[in-house]
Amino acid sequence: xxxxxxxxxxxxxxxxxxxxxxxxxxxxxxxxxxxxxxxxxxxxxxxxxxxxxxxxxxxxxxxxxxxxxxxxxxxxxxxxxxxxxxxxxxxxxxxxxxxxxxxxxxxxxxxxxxxxxxxxxxxxxxxxxxxxxxxxxxxxxxxxxxxxxxxxxxxxxxxxxxxxxxxxxxxxxxxxxxxxxxxxxxxxxxxxxxxxxxxxxxxxxxxxxxxxxxxxxxxxxxxxxxxxxxxxxxxxxxxxxxxxxxxxxxxxxxxxxxxxxxxxxxxxxxxxxxxxxxxxxxxxxxxxxxxxxxxxxxxxxxxxxxxxxxxxxxxxxxxxx
Amino acid sequence: xxxxxxxxxxxxxxxxxxxxxxxxxxxxxxxxxxxxxxxxxxxxxxxxxxxxxxxxxxxxxxxxxxxxxxxxxxxxxxxxxxxxxxxxxxxxxxxxxxxxxxxxxxxxxxxxxxxxxxxxxxxxxxxxxxxxxxxxxxxxxxxxxxxxxxxxxxxxxxxxxxxxxxxxxxxxxxxxxxxxxxxxxxxxxxxxxxxxxxxxxxxxxxxxxxxxxxxxxxxxxxxxxxxxxxxxxxxxxxxxxxxxxxxxxxxxx
Numbered sequence: 121x122x123x124x125x126x127x128x129x130x131x132x133x134x135x136x137x138x139x140x141x142x143x144x145x146x147x148x149x150x151x152x153x154x155x156x157x158x159x160x161x162x163x164x165x166x167x168x169x170x171x172x173x174x175x176x177x178x179x180x181x182x183x184x185x186x187x188x189x190x191x192x193x194x195x196x197x198x199x200x201x202x203x204x205x206x207x208x209x210x211x212x213x214x215x216x217x218x219x220x221x222x223x224x225x226x227x228x229x230x231x232x233x234x235x236x237x238x239x240x241x242x243x244x245x246x247x248x249x250x251x252x253x254x255x256x257x258x259x260x261x262x263x264x265x266x267x268x269x270x271x272x273x274x275x276x277x278x279x280x281x282x283x284x285x286x287x288x289x290x291x292x293x294x295x296x297x298x299x300x301x302x303x304x305x306x307x308x309x310x311x312x313x314x315x316x317x318x319x320x321x322x323x324x325x326x327x328x329x330x331x332x333x334x335x336x337x338x339x340x341x342x343x344x345x346x347x348x349x350x351x352x353x354x355x356x357x358x359x360x361x362x363x364x365x366x367x368x369x370x371x372x373x374x375x376x377x378x379x380x381x382x383x384x385x386x387x388x389x390x391x392x393x394x395x396x397x398x399x400x401x402x403x404x405x406x407x408x409x410x411x412x413x414x415x416x417x418x419x420x421x422x423x424x425x426x427x428x429x430x431x432x433x434x435x436x437x438x439x440x441x
Numbered sequence: 442x443x444x445x446x447x448x449x450x451x452x453x454x455x456x457x458x459x460x461x462x463x464x465x466x467x468x469x470x471x472x473x474x475x476x477x478x479x480x481x482x483x484x485x486x487x488x489x490x491x492x493x494x495x496x497x498x499x500x501x502x503x504x505x506x507x508x509x510x511x512x513x514x515x516x517x518x519x520x521x522x523x524x525x526x527x528x529x530x531x532x533x534x535x536x537x538x539x540x541x542x543x544x545x546x547x548x549x550x551x552x553x554x555x556x557x558x559x560x561x562x563x564x565x566x567x568x569x570x571x572x573x574x575x576x577x578x579x580x581x582x583x584x585x586x587x588x589x590x591x592x593x594x595x596x597x598x599x600x601x602x603x604x605x606x607x608x609x610x611x612x613x614x615x616x617x618x619x620x621x622x623x624x625x626x627x628x629x630x631x632x633x634x635x636x637x638x639x640x641x642x643x644x645x646x647x648x649x650x651x652x653x654x655x656x657x658x659x660x661x662x663x664x665x666x667x668x669x670x671x672x673x674x675x676x677x678x679x680x681x682x683x684x685x686x687x688x689x690x691x692x693x694x
Contacts, residue, residue: 176534178530178534178693178694179693201535202536204534206530206531208527210525210526210527211526211527212531213527213531214458214528215526216462217457217459217462218454222454226450227531229450230450230451230536231535231536232443232446232536271527
C-alpha cells in the first residue's frame with residue numbers, strides 16, 4: 121500500500137542571523153501492506169507528522185520516492201489524493217457556521233462524488249461511528265471524542281483503501297480513546313482499510329497496531345510487531361524502593377546476582393534491574409535481601425513496554441524525549 | 442475533479458457560512474455607512490469647491506474603494522482560522538485543484554463586496570446621491586474587481602504567514618496610507634490647494650486613479666480617460682492578486 125525509499129525533508133529556517141537547514145526527516149524507508157494497521161511511533165519532533173504530510177502530498181519531499189496506494193507521489197499526486205483519506209491532528213471541519221453533515225457532503229463532493237451518494241455514505245458512517253443524531257449539529261457543540269470521530273468520518277466518506285490518522289487520540293480522555301481504538305480496529309476488520317497512524321502513546325501502538333515503526337531524529341530505528349519489539353528488551357524490570365537509602369549498595373549487590381549481565385541502576389533510594397523472569401526470581405531475591413538486612417519500602421515489577429523498547433533503541437525514554 | 446465544479450463547491454460552502462452569520466457582512470458595511478451618514482453631510486456645502494454639483498458623486502466612490510480595499514484585505518484572517526481548524530489541509534488532500542480553493546473564496550468575497558456596494562449606493566441615494574446609474578454599476582464592477590484582487594493577495598499572505606499577529610500589522614500598514622493617499626475624503630490635487638509633495642506622492646498610488654475613475658463614472662462620463670484608467674488598474678490588480686494567490690496556493694503550505 122505504501123512503499124517509500126529514502127524519503128527526506130529539509131526545512132530552511134533561521135537561527136538568529138544565520139540560515140540553517142533542519143533535517144526533519146533524514147531518509148525514511150517504509151513498506152505497508154494492504155490490510156495492515158501500522159503505528160508510527162516517536163516523540164514530538166521526531167519527524168512523524170512531516171513523514172505523514174509527505175505521504176499525503178501535503179509536503180513535497182526534498183529527496184526520495186514513494187508509491188502510495190499504487191500511485192507515484194511525485195508524478196501522480198492527484199491519484200494519491202483520490203485513493204487516500206487523511207485525518208489531521210488539527211481536525212478538518214469548521215467549528216461554527218456549518219453543520220456536521222454538510223461538511224461531510226461538501227468534502228465528499230470535492231472528490232467528484234454525487235451529493236446524494238455522499239450523503240447516504242455519510243449517514244452510514246455517522247451510524248457506525250456512534251454519531252447518530254448529530255448530522256445537523258454545529259461542530260463546536262460536539263465533544264472532543266465526537267469531533268474526532270466526525271473528522272474520521274470525513275476522511276472515510278470517499279471509501280479510501282488507505283487512511284492516515286495523525287495522532288488520532290491526542291487530547292481525548294481515556295474512555296474516548298478506548299472507544300476510538302475499537303472504531304479504528306473496526307475500519308480494518310469490517311472494511312479491510314489499511315490504516316497508518318502516528319502516535320506518541322505506547323499503549324496505543326501496543327493495543328492497536330499489527331506493526332510498529334519507531335522513528336527518532338528523522339530516522340526509522342525499528343520496525344516490527346509490538347510483541348517482537350518487546351522481546352528485544354531483555355526481561356522484566358524489578359524496582360526496589362528502599363526504606364533506608366543507605367542500604368543502596370547492599371541492595372544493588374543482591375539484585376546484581378540475578379540480573380542479566382549483573383547490571384543494576386541506582387537512582388536515589390531506588391535500585392532497579394532486569395531479570396529474565398521476575399515471577400521465578402522474586403521469592404529468592406526477597407529472602408536474600410531480608411538476610412542482608414535490607415528493608416524495602418516497596419517493590420515494583422514491570423513487564424517490558426514499548427517505552428522500554430524506545431529506551432533501548434535510543435537511550436532515551438519516550439517521556440523525556 | 443473539474444476545476445469549475447470544485448470552485449463551485451468551495452464558493453457555496455463559504456457563502457453559506459457567511460449567510461448563517463451575516464454579522465460580519467454588516468460590520469464590513471458599518472464603517473462606510475458611518476462615513477456616509479456622519480461625514481457625507483459635511484461635504485455637501487463644499488460641492489462646488491470639490492469641482493462637482495453633487496457631493497455624493499465625489500464621496501461615495503471613495504467609500505467604495507474603502508469597501509473593496511478594507512473588506513477584502515482582511516479576508517485573510519478567516520483563512521488563518523480555517524487553517525487552524527484544519528479545513529484548508531482537509532481540502533488540500535482532496536483531488537480538487539488547489540487553485541480552486543483560492544478561487545472559490547475569492548469569488549465569495551467578490552460577491553459580498555458587490556452586495557455591500559449596491560447597499561451602500563442605495564443608501565447614498567437616500568442622502569441625495571444623483572448621477573449616472575450605468576456609471577454607478579460600472580463603479581460596482583470595478584470595486585468588485587479590486588475586492589477580488591485584495592482578497593486573493595490577503596489569502597496569499599495569510600497562507601504564508603498563518604498568523605493573525607503577522608497579518609494585522611502588515612495589512613493595516615498597507616491599507617490606511619493607501620486609502621488616505623487615494624484621496625477618498627478630499628481630492629488630492631493642486632487645483633483644490635493640496636501641497637505639491639502630497640500630490641506627487643499620491644500620484645504613484647494606483648488606487649488614486651481608481652477613485653478618480655469611479656468619480657467620473659458616477660457622473661456619467663463612462664468612456665473618458667479617468668474611468669478607463671480605473672478599469673485598467675482594477676484589471677492589473679486582479680491579475681497580480683490572482684497570480685500571487687495561485688502561486689501560494691499551489692506551493693506547499
